[in-house]
Amino acid sequence: MPHDIARLHHVGHVVSDMAQAIALYRRLGFRVPPPSVPALAPREGAAPEPFGTANTHADFSRSFIELVTPVRPGDAAGLPPDARIVPLQVPPEKLSLVMARIEETSAQLGGWCDRFEGLHILMFSSPDIDGTGNRLTAGGVGHGGVNTVGRPVETPEGTRTEPVRYLEFGGAPEGRVGVVADLDPEFQHTRHLDHPNGAQDLVEAVLCVPDGQLPLFRERYERYLGGPIPTEGPVTLLTEADLPELLPGEDPPALPALVACTVSVPDLARVRALLAENGLPVRETGRAELFVPAGAALGAALIFREVPGPRRPPSTAPWRS
Incomplete structure (x- = not known):
């Protein structure tokens, strides 16, 4: 049977200080934009506060290296001053659920960072994520099913939402391991690919x-x-x-x-x-x-x-x- 996974989608480098990590990657010769961090109002009527995780990418044409760090509610320490705050719009009745999920992800990243600062995320790329999911299920490989999330992307026409479809395997002691649908060519022009080190x-x-x-x-x-x-x-x-x-x-x-x-x-x-x-x-x-x-x-x-x-x-x- 031919491989339906032949390459990487991204790896995630979990760091404790995003400003320090961005400075390092720029010294390594990568073009890294300022990070984005979500913001949520902790209660109805309150001002949005940075919350969850902050991340940025060193992008390539088919893949990327992600820099990611946990962010405590309202705590921007370790983020560069040009970090992009992205307010999330959440219906009041779903606020507690969304906050709990984000807190869970942030806690997981914090646990990995406490274990050691470094690579804890490994995602493969698939041209047919649904077919890959079916193949894994038929082969008895446990996973959480194909999920879809939206990623805000700045384009010349304004902010657009890039759909990201992925699945994750459970129980991998090395970190978060999964498969993501191939990057959408429609959004490739928004990525910074001209790295001083020539990385491709x-x-x-x-x-x-x-x-x-x-x-x-x-x-x-x-x-x-x-x-x-x-x-x-x-x-x-x-x-x-x-x-x-x-x-x-x-x-x-x-x-x-x-x-x-x-x-x-x-x-x-x-x-x-x-x-x-x-x-x-x-x-x-x-x-x-x-x-x-x-x-x-x-x-x-x-x-x-x-x-x-x-x-x-x-x-x-x-x-x-």
Whole structure:
């Protein structure tokens, strides 16, 4: 059966200080706009207050890296002064339910951030989200069904709502894992794609698992993807013992953990020069790519892979599963 999931939609980098995270990603060479944060009036007649989560994206043509942080009601600490407040319109009779759901999400993000600051969200992209949901159900993979939410998007014609259709798997100890419908081309012109580092796409997430548990995780992800995990992305599974061969010097704060993500760039020399100019440490992966270690990147190593170029033969290294 052919894969109906072949690539990533996005990863989520959970941070405690959004202003610090945006400054870091800009030093890494990404174009990152100011974050958006929802606001709700805690009671009828009160002024809206920042609430729930704040997020922004480093966008690519088919994917993105999300920066996200929990926000306590009315507390804008850690948000940059240009954060965009988005008031939510909620009928009074539904206010308590909506606030409870947002508080639940914010608490989950806070729990992840307490575990460690870094990658806790992994979403694959599907061209047919309903077909993927049916395939998963038929294969006995538990998920919460296909849901639809709206995301406000600023366009030259004003604010529009982009529909986002997704499903999530339950019980993944590495964080929130799921599938999202492919990005809507109608909204692509609103995204900032001209990154100073030349980044073109999010091509890989690296998941490190406890020694001895690789077969269990491989079997689960093969069920998610609908077949064997491809040699080159969208997810690489490895054990703690094998991690140093791929990412020398990295030491995961907990296991299992999403320890890194990889973006494609056209020119590694350009990236190396930019990172050096911005005072960021650079190492080389076991695949001759560049990466900024997690210790300098708020808990998530950032790998830069040069594409296009001569295609490397399939690797037989132990981190390929």
